[in-house]
Amino acid sequence: MAEEYAIEVEGVVKTFGRLRALDGVSLRVRAGEVYGLLGPNGSGKTTLIRSLVGLVKPDAGTVTVLGRRMPDVGILNRIGYMTQAAALYPDLSVEENVRFFAAINGTEDNVDAALDFVELGARRRSAVVELSGGMRTRASLACALVNRPRLLLLDEPTVGVDPQLRRQLWDRFRAMADQGTTILVSSHVMDEAERTQRLGLILFGKLLAEGTAQELIARAGVQRLEDAFLKLSEVQP
């Protein structure tokens, strides 16, 4: 039962006081696609991702995820959500953290596989507080995918991560996508954005442009994605 689209966002508006965090965003992500959400800090990326898991209730518009109109608690066990900062219990060990989120989703059988996937099997007994930043990020990823999600939402997963680890993480995202997992990843890092199949450029709560990295570069008439990003951003304040 594969819906054609894993994510369908239609005309979503969300205001916080006077701030229009999302200003009529519409986008669709196909099942099995790796979609990059590109935009500067404060452009609305995180608000959009939170609306996909039902943590933000749109003022207008609809959000449909894996065929279900959000918010819908019933579908959340099929979604993996990796928050911007590594959200873990610092006093607990890596394994205890992963096991906790597995227990919530009823997938305790997948704990070892998740730990191996992020190559933390050897450090499973270490308390999170003793880990380096990169290891925490990997532990956080393990918590997000321990429920074998069909949709993985990654909010700036590689901020503060060194280039080697970033490459490793992307290899893993690719591997998951190859097995049919839909991945939506937000970023403001260009080389990362180029690894996705399709990109959405978001600014001031609006989706300005959409397409592959090549298409965006061609549309802006420049050489590099970074320039395309800057040029397309100039369209309006």
Place this chain on the structure above:
Amino acid sequence: MTAIWFRILAQFRRDRRTLALLFVIPLVILSLLYFLLRGSGGKPNVDLVNEDQGPVGSVIAQALQRGDKLSLHDTSLSTAQADVNAGRVDAYIHFPSDFSERALSAHVVQPEVRLEGSQPSASGTVVSALAQAMQAALSAAPGAAPFTVDVRVSYLHGGPGFDTLDYFGAAFIGLVVFFLVFVVTSVSFLRERSQGTLERLMASPLRRGEIVVGYMLGFATVAFVQSVEVILFSLYVLKIHNSGSVALIFLISLLMAMSAVNLGIFLSMFARTEFQAVQFIPLVIVPQVLLSGIVFPIETEPNWLQLISKVLPLTYAVSGLRDVMIKGADLGWASVQLDLGVVLGFTVLLVAAAAATLRRRVA
């Protein structure tokens, strides 16, 4: 140095709530103390039963009135006994019919004092006021021979060995458990938010109610062990007076701990930082300590303060614990049923409030 000085002031200016707390809370607390201590005052209520057929009883009664340490009501012995048994008065003083006769013939002054006994301070006041009155009355008697004074004191609850610790101990068992559980829960729930794990929990298939109840079970387990420790230590090491069932004491303090957990979750929703959560402590704890009858009996408060006292959960826990430990009450007592019912009601209400606020944060 001045940079630090000005930076601190700038931070205070931004954090309006801290500022309000710093300047408003002391006034509130001092005003409460004012009303508690300057109010109608803590004169013990005493029934005076004067059956004396001679003059001595009324002379001492007049001296008691003049002494103005007690709030006296003339009544019959049967009414006085009923009043003490029901806790409507702190004591009755009884001058028997042969009071004058024995004083004049045998030079023995032998009034009877029956103390309700659950409040050592009131008991002490009654006995000392009577002693003073007799001293004044007898020394004024012209050319009288020295009298042998023999006050026959008896207690409904407690006894002569019953002291202030016994009175406060019962209440403090409830307070200590409530206070610590509240602080630990509110800070740790707030940490759940600041470290981002709450966001993760909210994006999980768990329902809000499940998160709140799960939290409650976790902390209730710790509170359970803490209650056992506090109660055993109070009863068997400090030897605080207890004439009731230990299981019932335990039940009350456990319910108290549960409502503290939920109050902690509920209030931590209104704090952004652990610093702000800590500020709730004086706001939540101090008024309860002052108004729940731990130190100042609720009956001695001005009426409008009594209204506030009656909506505080700790009031009922304290009254329940005192009924059980001092008066030996059991589940059959209407007052204990009321106290347990109200504490249970508060717990349920706070679970609902905590779950509701959790939902609101999401919208």
